[in-house]
Amino acid sequence: MMMNRMNTNAIRTQRVEEIMSREPLALSPMMRAGEALARLRQVGVPRDFMANCYVVDERFCLLGLVTVRDLIMAPTGKRLDQFMAQPAARLHPEDDQERAVEEMDRLDQVELPVVDEQDRLVGTVTADDAMDVMQAEATEDMERMAAMAPSERPYLRTRVWDLYRSRIFWLLLLMLSAAFTGAIITHFENALAAQVVLTAFIPMLMDTGGNCGSQSSVTVIRGLSLGEIKSGDWLRVMWKELQVGLLCGGTLAAVNMARLCLLGSTDFPVALAVSLTLIVTVTCAKLLGCCLPILASRMRLDPAVMASPLITTIADAVSLVVYFRIAVCLLKL
Amino acid sequence: MMMNRMNTNAIRTQRVEEIMSREPLALSPMMRAGEALARLRQVGVPRDFMANCYVVDERFCLLGLVTVRDLIMAPTGKRLDQFMAQPAARLHPEDDQERAVEEMDRLDQVELPVVDEQDRLVGTVTADDAMDVMQAEATEDMERMAAMAPSERPYLRTRVWDLYRSRIFWLLLLMLSAAFTGAIITHFENALAAQVVLTAFIPMLMDTGGNCGSQSSVTVIRGLSLGEIKSGDWLRVMWKELQVGLLCGGTLAAVNMARLCLLGSTDFPVALAVSLTLIVTVTCAKLLGCCLPILASRMRLDPAVMASPLITTIADAVSLVVYFRIAVCLLKL
Structure with missing residues (x-):
């Protein structure tokens, strides 16, 4: 099954x-x-x-x-x-x-x-057949992007058991992968025990990384599926995402730094560690988000599988390692 | 702007x-x-x-x-x-x-x-015009689902600055919302300091909640946009998602419990707390994922805005509160 x-x-x-x-x-x-x-x-x-x-x-x-x-x-x-x-x-x-x-759409x-x-x-x-295919393809891409097996029938007529089956496989896989992220935290347990405040920023770092990754991956997946991006364009795409990543990461880091300094409840080295991590994480997530779908397309897999959830899981691990490494250095833990 | x-x-x-x-x-x-x-x-x-x-x-x-x-x-x-x-x-x-x-597609x-x-x-x-609209609508929905402002031109011809602008707003908003999640962790700092091992499960709980939420929200958003689900169906949709949520949550909790017991490195009460949290989180995330898009549709907003990232942020907060409450009870912290 x-x-x-x-x-x-x-x-x-x-x-x-x-x-x-x-x-x-x-x-x-x-x-x-x-x-x-x-x-x-x-x-x-x-x-x-x-x-x-x-x-x-x-x-x-x-x-x-x-x-x-x-x-x-x-x-x-x-x-x-x-x-x-x-x-x-x-x-x-x-x-x-x-x-x-594609041909009908391109050639009108x-x-x-x-x-x-x-x-x-x-x-x-004829166009009426093509329209049905087009809708089905877009639905399928969206379902894959959200880590589901594509469904065949309208939601209200799908049995609970079939919905369950189309969803549980990816949930299990991603849950077990997230165990590695847990292992990273366990590895840095001493640092965390010394500075419990570090924990409070984990959700924000993880979410931001995940969001950045899905923005890039969805953009690239859709571009590939509409034929606007070819897998040969990977260098141009990466260069573009690198720049967008640095811009977004820089902005988020600056806003975060300002917020933490204004609130005044966080030590400066901790705030600095969080902000630096943001820049690295956001940039890595953007690059991952564009590379993995293109890689999938080169391997003749559906790029939509490489969407948000998978990238989020990888981005999480990256952001935590970066975060703890930076924190250990800056806070001399 | x-x-x-x-x-x-x-x-x-x-x-x-x-x-x-x-x-x-x-x-x-x-x-x-x-x-x-x-x-x-x-x-x-x-x-x-x-x-x-x-x-x-x-x-x-x-x-x-x-x-x-x-x-x-x-x-x-x-x-x-x-x-x-x-x-x-x-x-x-x-x-x-x-x-x-919709009419052309429905009536062939x-x-x-x-x-x-x-x-x-x-x-x-005519159908060729409708096909262009159809592709544009699907792209727009996917972009909104990934927390981006819809773009107007193909990726490779979009300037870095425009990509940045279409992405940074939601990233900032979601980053600042995630600060609330941080506040929840700070609130339970004492519990965490006593049991640092609890931290190791935070990423897994957050990711699983987020994934479950986006599965439901993407399904419901797509169903709404294809006209397969009407906003009047909210009760049927919720009932379905509740059942799927309990099934998925139960499966994930069982697998997680088995994994932790087999590895033997986690105390039973901690493993139990994590597994119980999984059931509650998964069910809540599934319900959130179907309610928010329907609510948006009733408020004449685009349901696609209520997709994964926003729901992930809310699901995170829910899962952390549930997690710590259960942990405090079970571990008598």
Whole structure:
């Protein structure tokens, strides 16, 4: 069961052939516009007919397409091959559905033809199918980002047991990983016993690191999924996140320092240790948040798995080690 | 500036009129199919013509529609009002774009007419526009869920300064809120000083609470945005999350208890305190995670703002209070 759940984290491989319509309107290139309209009347236009008629040769290879707009506008005597256009893109039955959606969205098309390896017309994908895929993909990404196995049905119709199963695996995994964070604290127990005040800043440091990491990871995951970021861009992305991380870390450290000094209840070395840790933690979390999704994408895993919760767990460990190391130095513990 | 950023967290109010095409094909109900085709040829079919011709009366009120499929299939002498159909839905120029997307997706339409308050045809929305809106909405939701102000341009073309600005506000707000969590720890400083080992479980409890909260909140936010959950369903949602929370909490507590007992390095009362806290925290986080987005939706705020980071911060405070209260009781501190 758990292996099964794990497997669903591989990149979605649902194919175009599952959503395509299998009865595209195919006409001969020698047909004339008037004949084409007559033929449409005669054979009956398929119910999910959109706005394209496809022009194919005798072996059913796709030569071009004629929109109904063109068909109506053309002089009745004009041959289809005289005014047919090339499709904006050709899909294949074994293509990932995501590709269909990307192409339709990028090319502003409401219908794309599907051809086999011999370029024979086998179907079409229409915008209403693509919209369903698009919504499902976005939902799936969000669920993965929140450390859940993707669900198949609407929430209110999902049984409690299925919700439980889709959630418990990641919760267990992350809980057990967090035990390492606990081990770090145990390792620095003496420092903590000497300065219990250090404990009070642990939640703030952990949360801030986690938030910074999820900001970066969600941005990068979405960018990858929309095709705005390619995995080859990793150096540019890291450089950008490094700068944003230093800016955010610096601001947070300054505000935190000001707050602690104004309140006056915290010793200066402790406040300094917390602020320095913030800069390091925020920068590390931002870098982790952009690297892990890109790494996943290079390894052909779904980048969405590398989202907030996993990064939070790693960022926690980093921030605690940094925090205690800095504190031990500054406070001479 | 910050107020400006805050305002963008109100529900997206981009209107249908911004994406609609303004030149729908309008025909008279008395026209015959053959005449309609001739007219189309004569006036020229608009470039973004999809598959519908609209039938309007003399005041341009929308009476029905004729798909090009129907137009081609109908006997040339048939009057449009004899075979026109009602549109699956009518949009209004001032409708939220999200409504357009929802209706098209729900009704599997690739084009919907837009009418004004007097039911006069003013435009149409097509699937390619809806797909752009759909992607933008999903991106925006993900950004809000990760505590960022929505961005307007692709990542690689966004300046570092703009990325910084879209992220720093929530980071500061959440960092300052986490100070309350710190105050809780300070309040229980004596208990902690007596049992430093309690500190080692803080990260695990906080992370698990946060993860549980974001699982629920992301599920509910997505359900709300897809229209699968209505804000009136709050009682059903809470009841479901309560059950899932108890199941997850119970499992996590059992595994945690087993792990601590097997390792043997933790006293039984401490292990018991941690496990009991897990059950309470997980259940509270699940309930928070479903209530806050629904509450936001009732207050006409974007539910996505109530996602993981905010809920994590609240869940942290809850889990720490619960943890220390239980520990103080069980360990007689």
